[in-house]
Amino acid sequence: MTTATKEHQNLIAVTLNGPNDWDDHINMFEYGFKNFDTTVVLDKGKINNINQKYLKNHIYIKNKVVYSLTNDEKDKVTIEYQLLKSKKEWKDQKNIPEIVGKAVIYLDEQKLKTVPVYFKYAEMNEKKGWFNFFVKTFLIHIGVKNDG
Structure with a gap:
């Protein structure tokens, strides 16, 4: 589980037993900040x-x-x-x-x-x-x- 903040927007990423959690979380954050x-x-x-x-x-x-x-x-x-x-x-x-x-x-x-x-x-x-x-x-x- 990780969190990220950008311009007053806070996101949380959670993965379970992922082989590459760190990269998955980065991709999730990039998608969230780009689209929402x-x-x-x-x-x-x-x-x-x-x-x-x-x-x-x-x-x-x-x-x-x-x-x-x-x-x-x-x-x-x-x-x-x-x-x-x-x-x-x-x-x-x-x-x-x-x-x-x-x-x-x-x-x-x-x-x-x-x-x-x-x-x-x-x-x-x-x-x-x-x-x-x-x-x-x-x-x-x-x-x-x-x-x-």
């Missing part, structure tokens, strides 16, 4: 183009999803967002759950991965400025939460 690129298939951050009343402009992905893909495969990746249906009690954002759905990543109609979709609460009336930053930092440092 590390590709971000779903970036972290805010999800746009969602029209659900209470979720619009408030949902996001926490971590980017990365796969090694060929150039042909890159065009075959699709993402489907499956979100919870909005409810009347969501008018108060405190009633909206942290996870409000999932993003399903497909490669040529084959499911690769599912990741949660998170809701970010709008922080209303939060005062900005150095003094408020200092007070908030001090309160956190001594163990007092924002709500007392």
Whole structure:
């Protein structure tokens, strides 16, 4: 078993009882680096183009999803967002759950991965400025939460 890294792409080669493991691994690495690129298939951050009343402009992905893909495969990746249906009690954002759905990543109609979709609460009336930053930092440092 050996590993190789090139331009942010990490590969692992494993052979069992091969007569020439070293050359086999080198050939495997050369093939992998030549034919595959590390590709971000779903970036972290805010999800746009969602029209659900209470979720619009408030949902996001926490971590980017990365796969090694060929150039042909890159065009075959699709993402489907499956979100919870909005409810009347969501008018108060405190009633909206942290996870409000999932993003399903497909490669040529084959499911690769599912990741949660998170809701970010709008922080209303939060005062900005150095003094408020200092007070908030001090309160956190001594163990007092924002709500007392």
